[in-house]
Amino acid sequence: MTQENPQPPDGNPPYHPDDAPPRPRTAQELRRHGPNLAEAAIRVQAESVTGELTEQRDRWRHGFTRRRVMAGAGAVGVASLAGQIATTRVAFGAPATTNRALVVVFLRGGMDGLSVVVPRGDRNYLNARRNIAIPDGALIAGDNRFGLHPALAPLEPFWKSGRMAAVHAVASPDASRSHFQAQDCLERGAASTGVHTGWLDRVLTALGPGTTFRAIAEGSALPRSLVGGENKLVLQGIREFDLQGFSGVRASTLTALKALYTGLDDHPLATQATETLASIAAARKIASKDYRSTAQWPGGGFADQLRDVARLIKAKVGLRVAAVDIGGWDMHTNIGGPDGGDMRNRLNELASALGAFAADLGPALDDVSVVTMSEFGRRVEANGSSGTDHGHGGLMLLLGGGMNGGKVHGRWPGLGAGALDQGDLAGANDYRDVLAELLRSRLGVADHKPIFPGLKHKEIGVFR
Structure with a gap:
């Protein structure tokens, strides 16, 4: 019986x-x-x-x-959880294998690199730029060929200590002067439109599994560079990360939600539900702690986003990739000079936030690589509105550890009439070469081919 x-x-x-x-x-x-x-x-x-x-x-x-x-x-409630799963697609659990992180700052609008890192004593530059040229006497730091716009003063200590550098005359394989097309090519990391994923998504594939917070985009939307099948989070501040349509849910209710998915072993839905709830719990734990920093953070959305990234790095939650945007670089009018204008204002915001970010991290900056990108540069000659129009060759700024800092890298084509690309600074250096070198030297991604298909890599020498 x-x-x-x-x-x-x-x-x-x-x-x-x-x-x-x-x-x-x-x-x-x-x-x-x-x-x-x-x-x-x-x-x-x-x-x-x-x-x-x-x-x-x-x-x-x-x-x-x-x-x-x-x-x-x-x-x-459960439907709300399903919505959160569908949008965050988190992967919580595997510990990070390294403390190193990559922070990509996209300067949307096409930054005028010739106003930011200026060729010293270049008569072609001074004649072409007229009233918007930055004179040698106003430049700071730099090297024997170039000087920095004075609005970059918050970053000068990092340049002088070898933790900041630049690469001039960079461009993508796409010569388009259209914002949309140029950004799309740059963020896909390939000239072929047959490549649909973003280059950062492919970086995540190469890095392998990580924690919930291994990849984040600060803002309201996922940037093109992170589009693809890998797991990542879109955050509008760590304090705002919660169940969609169900923010402020009590801890006991989160425990109850977890119980609904208990006992399912390896069922994919149960795994994603558990991961999502774990990520919310982790975000709440980080947000609940008072964030203390000796850095002088400026106000504003860009600074707030960078402070969020710094907070996650210092919390050691396994952040590997972060993407942050700052717009306002399409300066057809009123670029201005060393003492005022739109360029100085925008550089003040960029430099003060990046300077606070670096100061806040302290020694941890040695494990971080920040790179700025913009879809294209501007024409060499100023237009009739004290601005510059869409061009080709641009500029990348780099901040962090492990680099040959304090100098401007890459081949410089010059600004002579015979060296220009239809009136633009030529794109003498492929931006993907800079990124491939960074990925190998800093994140251990030795094979660049899956990330930048079709690239015939040339070493630039930015990183040690």
């Missing part, structure tokens, strides 16, 4: 459906189980599922149907 409800191996008494508390029959009864109806529905369903698991583990082990749970909870 077989025993109907055998004693389980753990010694606990067997569960019977009659032992379960009665299900709420009215909204008033449901409200007793939580701070609001949505959370109460989740908690009631979680209690039911937890009890049933004791008796029905075999059924759960063979798979879990979302339809059953969503029907039991009135499609409240």
Whole structure:
């Protein structure tokens, strides 16, 4: 004779459906189980599922149907969780194998590199730029060929200590002067439109699994460079990361949500649900701590985003890749000179935020590589509105550890009439060569071919 409800191996008494508390029959009864109806529905369903698991583990082990749970909870809360899973696609669990991180700052609009890193004593530059030229006497730092715009003063200490450098006359394989087309090519990392993923997504593939926060984009949308199948998060501040449409959910309700997906072994949905809930818990833990910094952070959205990145790096949550945007570089008018104008204003914002970021990290900056990118440079000659129009060769700024800093790298084609590309600074250096060198030297990605298909790599010598 077989025993109907055998004693389980753990010694606990067997569960019977009659032992379960009665299900709420009215909204008033449901409200007793939580701070609001949505959370109460989740908690009631979680209690039911937890009890049933004791008796029905075999059924759960063979798979879990979302339809059953969503029907039991009135499609409240769990649907919100499903939405969060679909949008974040997190991968929580595998520890980071290195502390090194890459931070990509995209300067949208086409930054005029000739106003930022200026060729010293170049008569072609001075004649072409007229009233918007930066004279030699106003330049700071740099090297024997170039000087920096004085608005980059917050970054001067890092340049002089060898933790900042630049590469001039950089360009992508696409010679388009269209913002959309040039940005698309740059962020795909390939000239062929047959390459659909972003270059940073392919970097994540090469790096392998990581933590929830291994890849983030600060802002409201995923940048083109991160488009693809790898896991990443889009954050509008670490404090804002929560269940979509269900922010502020109580910790006990998160525990109940986790219980709904318990006992499913390796079911993909259960894994993603657990990962999502774990990422929310981690974000809340980081956000709950007072963030103390000796750096003088400026205000503004860009600085706030960089401070968020610094906070994640210092929290050691396994951040490997971060993408941040700052617009406003399409200066057809009023670029200005060393003492005022749109360029000085925009560089002040960029440099003060990057300087605070570097100061905040302190010694941890040695494990970080910051690189700025922009879709193209500007024409050499100033236009009639004290600005510059779309050009070709641009500029990359680099900040962090492990580099041959304090100098401007790359082949310089010059600004003579015969050296120009249809009136533009020529693109003498492929931006992908800079990135391939960075990835190999700093992140251990030796093979650049899957990330930059078709690139015939040429060493530039930015990194040691």
